[in-house]
Amino acid sequence: MSGGELRVGIISFAHLHAVSYAGCLAAIPDARLVAIADDDPRRGTTMAARFGVDYASDSAELLARPDIDAVIVTSENAHHAAHVIAAAAAGKHVLCEKPLATTREDALTMIAACREAGVVLQTAFPMRFSPPVIALRDAIAAGAVGEPLAVMATNHGRMPPGWFSDPILAGGGAIMDHTVHVADLLRWILGREVVSVYAEAATRMHPGIAVDDVGMLLLTFDGGLFASLDASWSRPATWPTWGGLTIEVVGDAGVIAMDAFNQNVQHYDDRDGTYRLVPWGQGGDPTMVATFVEAARTGSPPPVTGEDGLRALEVVLAAYVSAASHRPEPCPSS
Incomplete structure (x- = not known):
């Protein structure tokens, strides 16, 4: 159309x-x-x-x-x-x-x-459209840290309910659920591809489930840049926020850090002892859906493609192979 x-x-x-x-x-x-x-x-x-x-x-x-x-x-x-x-x-x-x-x-x-x-x-x-993430990418592109050398990232939260812990329906656990976001963001922010993955996976936080709930990954990008990633369901059910996605980039001229979900109002109620974090600001969903609508209406290329989804999935699949072999594994696209 x-x-x-x-x-x-x-x-x-x-x-x-x-x-x-x-x-x-x-x-x-x-x-x-x-x-x-x-x-x-x-x-x-x-x-x-x-x-x-x-x-x-x-x-x-x-x-x-x-x-x-x-x-x-x-x-x-x-x-x-x-x-x-x-x-x-x-x-x-x-x-x-x-x-x-x-x-x-x-x-x-x-x-x-x-x-x-x-x-x-x-x-x-949707995290590509998160204002803090965009600010991080723009700063790095402008030379805020010089040449990026290493990245430390986290994406952890509560374990989702239902089928997310079914290995057939979900295809994996926390690594499948949480790695794709960060793998995509780092490709986009750094303009580099992952060439190999070393990963360890375990079920530690939720005994009895049939998938991993803890994942630690070390990604090697083209050019030799290293990135570590904690991709886990490591927050309890009563945790006051959905989760956390952080990225810290170390360069030869500086360091820059981003916390995507740190826009909140902290509220403690002494009457019942509850502590809440009330989020504010705009997340990435509205802009992401709007870009899809625009691409479908006009025939313009979407800002995030199927190929982007494939590249992120390849990192996940390499991580699972590595977790089984306990060795670094190449990404299929490398």
Whole structure:
């Protein structure tokens, strides 16, 4: 399509981010949420009623509708490939939740399907649109630290509920869930590719789950830059914030640090002993969804592509191979 209102469907509210994306669409003048498909009838009808849109019991019914131009795929990780490939075959533009897929082969097939169909494929990496992250990238590009030499990063939080700890549906645990964000950000901020990964993974915080909840990674980028990453579900259920994403870059002329989720008001209530952090400011979701709408409406390239999703996934897959071998492993794209 070229111009006009973008009519959007959402495939599954299995992922926690779906609610936010639906809310973002409501705030965009050139977009409208038309329908929701979900194989969980209770969840799907509840969300359809909440947003005042139609409900479809399966994605095929939604994709067959001529009044839908684009879809947001927020199903379980293992189902992304089937939903994206079907959407491309139906001529729908796609914003796909991260990780793009759970295997490299699926990701490549998804990218090829969208390219051949002539539809947009954007990977949902909202942290690229976070104001603190953008400020960090701009500062480094302006030479604030000179030549970057090393990076220390964290992305940790509470363990998500439900299928996130199912190795089949999720494709992995904390490393799968949290590494993709930082891998993408570091590629984007530094303008370099990861060439090898050394990782250790374990299940320490939540005994009995079948996936990793702790991951420590050492990434080597082209040019020899090292980056360490703590990607873990290491915060208790009562933790006052969703999680934390930090990046510190050491250069030959200085150091710069960024805390993406440190915009909050601290509130302690002496009456009941509660301590809360109330976030303020804009996160990355609204801008990310708006860029997808613009790309789908105008045919312009999305700012975050399917290939970006693939590159981040390759880092994750190399990390899991390394965690099993206890040796550094090359990234498939290197």
